[in-house]
Amino acid sequence: MSGILKAMNFAALKHSFQKRKDAAGTPYINHPIGVANILFFEGDIKDLVTIQAAILHDTVEDTDTTFDEITENFGIDVTNVVKEVTDDKSLPSAERKRLQIVNAPHKSERGKAVKMADKIYNLRDLQKSVPVGWSLERAQQYFSWAQKVTNGCRGVAPKLESILDDLYKNGKINFEGSEYPAIPEQKW
Ligand SMILES: Nc1nc2c(ncn2[C@@H]2O[C@H](COP(=O)(O)OP(=O)(O)O)[C@@H](OP(=O)(O)OP(=O)(O)O)[C@H]2O)c(=O)[nH]1
């Protein structure tokens, strides 16, 4: 329990001044805590290293946190999982997205589980409201891309897989007051 509280406190301090991209400006820390919650309660994944890595998963990518700092505080196992789910922000966005698809199948079990829970959280967010400035098409493209990434994460967390499969099949995006399929049906 102390390891989880320590990770939550660390992530809360690091994400202090960040907000989500929704119109309400939800505190960013809701996301990493929610990802850990999905793993534990919906994925039945109770491994401490995985839960800590989930709580910390966006600290290096989105704040001034370094991998050394994560190692000093949480050890090398947690650091290795955080590394696996950290995009290189010096690369252009399209390249980062391509690499997520290519690299997903080569991640560890822990890395795959965190990736799946991260996508579940973001896809559910997209269903509720599209981030400020996003078109419907951009939101639908995020769903299609997420499907390609999580298809490479199969085999480690069956409960998370079925949640994702349901989101891809039945997900709906609420856009300007109307509902649209998250992944438009192919007509050919
Ligand atoms: N759906 C949604 N996403 C939001 C919101 N606020 C912040 N985000 C973050 O935005 C990222 C998705 O937006 P993109 O435009 O595709 O990503 P980018 O900023 O990294 O290029 C996710 O990052 P990530 O967690 O690092 O995941 P990913 O980019 O690896 O999927 C997600 O957590 C919000 O209100 N709704």
Ligand SMILES: [Mn+2]
């Ligand atoms: Mn995330």
